[in-house]
Amino acid sequence: MAAPLVMTQEQLEQENIEITRRYKEMLKNTYVTLSDDDKKLIRKAFDLAVEAHKDQRRKTGEPYIYHPIAVAKIVADEIGLGATSIAAALMHDVVEDTDYTIEDIEKLFGKKIAKIIDGLTKISVLNKQDVSIQSENYKKLLLTLSEDVRVILIKIADRLHNMRTLESMREDKQLKIASETIFIYAPLAHRMGLYNIKSELEDLSLKYTKPEEYYAIERKLTETKEDRAKYIKDFIKSLKEKLDEEGLDFEIKGRSKSINSIYRKMVKQGIPFEEVYDLFAIRIIYRSDRKNEKFLAWKIYSMVTDIYIPNPKRMRDWITHPKSTGYESLHVTVMGPEARWIEVQIRSERMDEVAEMGIAAHYKYKENYNEEDTKVDEWIHQVREMLEQEDTKDAIEFMDSFQFNLYSKEIYVFTPKGDLHSLPKGASSLDFAYAIHTNVGDRCLGAKVNGKLYPLSYKLQSGDQVEIITSSQQKPKIEWLEYAITSKARSKIKASLNSDKRKVADEGKEILMRKLRHLKVDFSEQTVNQLQQFFKLNSSQDLFYNVAIGVIDNNELRKYVDNNTGFTGLFNRFRKSTFSSSPSKPKPQEIVDKTKLDSLVFGNDEERLNYEMATCCSPIPGDKVYGFITVSKGIKVHKVDCPNSVSLQANYAYRIIKAKWIDSSQQEFKALIVLEGLDRPGMVSDITLVVSKNNALNMHSINLSEEAGVFNGKITLSVKNKSQLEEVMKELEKIEGIQTVKRTYKN
Template identity: 35%
Template sequence: MAEDVVTIDDLIKKVLSYNPDADVELLKKAYIFSSEAHGNQTRIEGSPYIEHPLAVASILADMKMDTTTIAAGLLHDTIEDTTITAKDMKSHFGDDIAFLVNALTKLSRMEFMTKEEAQAENFRKMLLAMAEDVRVILIKFADRLHNLKTLEHLPEEKRQRIAAETLDIYAPIANRLGIGWLKTEFEDLSFKFMMPELHEEIVKKIAKRKEEQEVYLREIVREIETRLKEENIAGKVSYRIKHSYGIYQKMQKQSITFEQIQDVLGIRIITDTKANCYAIMGIIHSLWTPVPGRFKDFIGVPKSNMYQSLHTTVIGPKGERVEFQIRTADMNRVAEEGIASHWKYKEKGAPTEKDSRYIAWLRELVQSQKELPNAKDFLEELKGAVVPDVVYVFTPRGDIKELPSGSTPVDFAYSIHTQVGHKCVGAKVGGRIVPLRYQLKNGDTLEIITSTTHKPSRDWLKFVVTQRAKTRIKQWINVEERTQGVELGIKIMESELKKHNMSNTLMKSDEILQAAKSLGASSLEELFVSVGFGKISPHQVINKLMPEKPAEEVALKPVKPSAEQKGISIKGIDNILYHTAKCCYPVPGDSLVGFITRGKGVTIHNKKCHNLERLAVDNARLIDVEWRQDGEATYPAR
């Protein structure tokens, strides 16, 4: 179904409804500028392009954003898709809007080797910009939401990619920023395009049961309202049926069918004080039996996105489970609008202390990206940072740490600092020693025991769950193994040089650096690692160091036996100087070929020797060689 087209008058009316003092002239100016810049451009389905920035601005107005952010939404594609420059933007609209539009443009102007690499780096850039000014991500959210609503016009492959990206990254970030309604829209729209048949099936089943369930919910609402009135407690009661993607998640997580899901019904009660929240909880538990383990107090211990509410699930009057959320009006506003609720009417990008609490996790992530030069590693850490299922644990000083469910003391240690993780030797929960693989529980108070001599263990990778811990452990192992590889490679090369009466000074010479590059190693360290790990043989390096002589010439001192005495016939000629090549050690039974050297006779090779390809360039110096039937000789074992 086509989206309603937003006009500039619609937009202004919406903004004035929540901000009577809004700078309407700025919005008009931004609209005219954007409209003229995009000119006759159209979207893929043929509609005028200006409809997209208007829709983005309207979504930002739904978030009740300031006029600067909404104006930037109107202008967000002008630098990317038109002849307008960043300098033009600054001269017409000033530094603030120019920064926002330019930050959004940079996210789209990157070229990479692969789509996966592009996606990873794109998100890294987005989060760096977001940490500097959260409005960047809010505009990006609005842009993504409108694109999702018009996704049916794109090719299937692109629809799938955008939907998956939204589910993996955008929806969880919206959740971390506390924008509940946006998270739900991202999830349901993405689900619709990723699994259209399953989505349609669930939507139809929801609709089929809706009338019956609404009758049931209204009965519960009436009973609660009656009790609240009797207790003289203010409360606004509403109900909802869980959205399609939320139901799909339950089906997946619990491995059950739609018909087996018990808690798809929800009731929300908004009251005026924190004390009333707890009083209402008591009333609900007196009316119906609470389900054990389903009570959560996010008022006493708020989520990291500042979400506050009491949650409980009860067995309703007809035996069907119903989930309750109880909170104040202020808590509800934060739950729905999140960080956007703190940006109303603001015209400056600097976040307040409350804003900073929303993005503390992001600042930690941005700080950690300095340790993660690989964009794909950063993307994996981002995905781990926005997981929905979490546990809340305390440091010995009483600070709250939020970690993914299943986290261990090692995950906790790495969340504090990389070095705390590396040096972690043990942990105490509530003063009691626990194993490092112990799974943390809500409310645990955790103390990490460290030792300056301790190092990470590869075994930790078997039980840590946070991407941060996994990445830091793997990085340490890679560095450690690389160091060992370099040391081993140096020892091998020093031994090989000594064996061939070559000076150790070659180890730091231009010659060995050139040899390294010719063998595909970018540096001496890379060469030694490759030798240490067996990727490059020391013989190959020696060959490169003495290119004027075939490698086999430095392999053995030539001897001067009779060919007849040593069991080798060289083209029917006796008493010719020869020696066997050390690179292939030919023994009786091998097919042979000889290579005539300058002044040192013939070098005998196995016909399968890898060096022959190079020697064959001078074909005239190759000679037939065979084993004599009556020959006797001793040969090195292979």
């Protein structure tokens, strides 16, 4: 947050009027109907937030309270939560950024709101520590998220507003936040059924991680907007007439696909924008009571396919079997005019509301709602189970598995009795066994799929009927991990396999603590993470286990200490130089002759350092690049649009440094000159005149002090080479009263 500004009374009054306007706007279109008590609760939270944040400002210079109001508006309108969540959103930064404590919040608002704010505060504190996704702390963050579904939803709203205002941040922060958003928050929004928010988060992330691609697609969408509007109008005309004939109450909408989804299709299929055929979709939303919803959906489907030829491979029925997020809709792709494929989505008003508002609408329409029974709470329970398993300390694999479970497409499989189970696409019969029960999974030998015997590695298809064959003699095997893809199956298999290993690892942990103490190295999470990286191990448990069995002995630990000193020095040096400076306004883009770019410099001080080009993207002079500090191979230079960039930015942002191509013949170097002499009127003016005469020089600072008629001075200059420096020093020596001019290397 920026420092407080000095403002006139009139400016303060105008800001107060604007704050009040935004507050009223936030309450105007709440998804949930608010009672008088609800409004009192929200007003009380608003008053406390305004008071708590009164002296704080955002990096844009705006009053900080604009942010919590905006987050509360997203919570109220776009996610559709009630008074408790709106109040918590208004106060989500109060405990972290002001003198209020969780105890204060609990006294004023009760345990429920205090618990939500406590969860949000823990997440913010962890994020401010530049948490790597590949660290134990990030799992703590996810554990906090899973304490209450409202913590997840308010955090998604907070992230959405931050992404909408990201232009005020430094470029390195933009990349970190955007990469983290695409890696974790967009998938979370998807899992919560918030498809509009998920799409916006993905688009905004693309805007900062691949700006050229984003703006190119945006420009082409704008250019083709009129053609699309005309095409949609022509497509809808005959469809509308047929639906009107049946007396249906409906509306038809046309919408463009998101920029990110178009970009993904272009990359996946290797085609230009002009060859992406399904740039938009048609949505038919009909009004119906619950009893006739399915009947009308299929009736409309029949009418659509009477007019336009359907693509049987692109039919999706999420009405008969809704997605685990609660999403219901019929999707059919048909051949429209001019031989163009068009996706048509058919859904009731209720289904559309669930699709737009996600979990909030799902709760609203669920009769006799019981938190324990919802699919979302079941998923959150699985997340907690994953996080609390000791054997999930392999953070990289854990995050891959976590993201897979957020984004994966679903298949539907039946038990011999006809019960339906939802599994991620690509799941094996082993995954199905663990989905039924842990004991069934641990003891399974094979599976009968549609009456035929198959191995546990068999990949299931939607509609399969599966019977699991078990034996009391069977135990989980290490090779099972090769074809189990669900987090539940993998965590249970590992838990069984690692029970003995864990006991040995516990002993190894104690041994390692003693050995490190002897080497005068602190035992900490950072040290454990560095040891894992140094010895190329997947988890802290593997590290402790290898210490216990003697694979990592005293000699190996000494090698780590020797090597780590160099890495830590480099890491800390650039963490400070690259990220500690205050944000500045974007500079006008300079016109650079790329043919003369032949050298790289790093960090804010543009230092020359040894580096290697990354083979994954092979940068050439002139490419937009950044440096990545590796553990053992120094700096690797990657292109900004390298395929690995999002993963590196999200997982290791704290090890990324600025890199810039320069023309080495034009590079400037800082030089410090010390002056001594007899003081006289006009001395400073004469010194600055000598420097300013040379247009090629840039003076960063001048500092003169005088005592008893004798002066000492220091000037910091940027020079291109030594001869230029010597020339200006000769000119300074000619000034009346100056006795010595020397170059020094100490401030």
